[in-house]
Amino acid sequence: MKVRVLFFASLRERLGCSEVVRTLEAGATTGSLVERLREEFPDLDGAGRFAIAVNSDYTDGGQALADGDEVALIPPVSGGQDRATGGPEKRPETERR
Amino acid sequence: MIRLTSEPILLDDLVRAAGDPASGALVLFVGTTRDHNQGRQVERLEYEAYPGMAEREMEKIGEEARRRWPLQKVAIVHRTGVVPVGEASVAIAVSSAHRADAFEAARFAIDRLKEVVPIWKKEFFEGGEVWIGDQCCGVGAWSDAAHAHGANHEHAERVSASGGSAAGRDGAGDAHPGAGQGARVAGGGVGPPSAIAPGPAKRD
Known part of the structure; x- marks a missing residue:
């Protein structure tokens, strides 16, 4: 299956591209996709936390992917500094290691 | 009315969109580019959005606000691209029968927007630039x-x-x-x- 991966804002600048298309094996999840991207883009480490959305919905690392999915890696949104009073109800972020 | 725009935000449009004969109050929040931040002289902000998802998340905020407060209407517009100092990057209009609900719901909407809507802000200041929200620790x-x-x-x-x-x-x-x-x-x-x-x- 093929999925489209979008990078935004600081991630886009850090990785030097705004999107890639990758062919994944059946059974791939958001988590396994991120693992693969980490290998492909070493700069992803140290990029800080990011959330994941599949087809414009926030999700976590365990979502099964399907052919044609659009996966977005979402760095902290613009309210970060303004003392946001809480986080998203889902906390889909992937922690750097 | 929920939308992204690369043009200057027209506040009258939001007021009209949120206006309702059953409302006795309309609160308009406008977020503007401030000329300073953390001791830096800000020259401009630049906003980048994930189109589609950004509008969807804004829709959800409007729906949640209507569930939590007895509101008439909610309008949210966010600008993308360069927003010069003094100009509006985001505007939210909320109408309700009574002002307390409109004030609270407008506060909720902007706070929530800044937490979940996939829109990013880059600050350009004298001598550099930084993505806001990304720099803490x-x-x-x-x-x-x-x-x-x-x-x-x-x-x-x-x-x-x-x-x-x-x-x-x-x-x-x-x-x-x-x-x-x-x-x-x-x-x-x-x-x-x-x-x-x-x-x-x-x-x-």
């Missing part, structure tokens, strides 16, 4: 709501003087407490995610 503060800012460490901003990303590797993340620790630190005073504008139960 080298990890995203937005996703670590329990992180107690400034509790026990210095912030190391990933400010790029040249526009490149080299400054990102400052190792600041190493000093960052893990999520568990962060939560513990937060016990000292930072509220849990649920602290956001709890809002009244609908009155009826």
Whole structure:
């Protein structure tokens, strides 16, 4: 299956591209996709936390992917500094290691 | 009315869109580009959005506000691209029968928008640029709501003087407490995610 991966804002600048298309094996999840991207883009480490959305919905690392999915890696949104009073109800972020 | 626009926001449009004969109050919040931030002289802000998802998340905020307060209408417009100092980047109009609900719901809507809507802000200041929301401790503060800012460490901003990303590797993340620790630190005073504008139960 093929999925489209979008990078935004600081991630886009850090990785030097705004999107890639990758062919994944059946059974791939958001988590396994991120693992693969980490290998492909070493700069992803140290990029800080990011959330994941599949087809414009926030999700976590365990979502099964399907052919044609659009996966977005979402760095902290613009309210970060303004003392946001809480986080998203889902906390889909992937922690750097 | 929920939308992104690359043009200057026309406040009259929001007021008209949120206007309703059954409302006795209309609150208009306008977020504008401030000329200073953290001691820096800000020249302009630049907003980038994930089109489609950004509007969807704004729709959800409008729906949630209507569920939590007895509102008539909610209008949200966010600008993308360059927003010069003094101009509006976001505007929210909320109407309700009585003003208290409109004030509270407008506050909720802007707070929530800044937490979840995939729109990013880059600040251009004298001598550099920085993505806002991305610089705290080298990890995203937005996703670590329990992180107690400034509790026990210095912030190391990933400010790029040249526009490149080299400054990102400052190792600041190493000093960052893990999520568990962060939560513990937060016990000292930072509220849990649920602290956001709890809002009244609908009155009826």
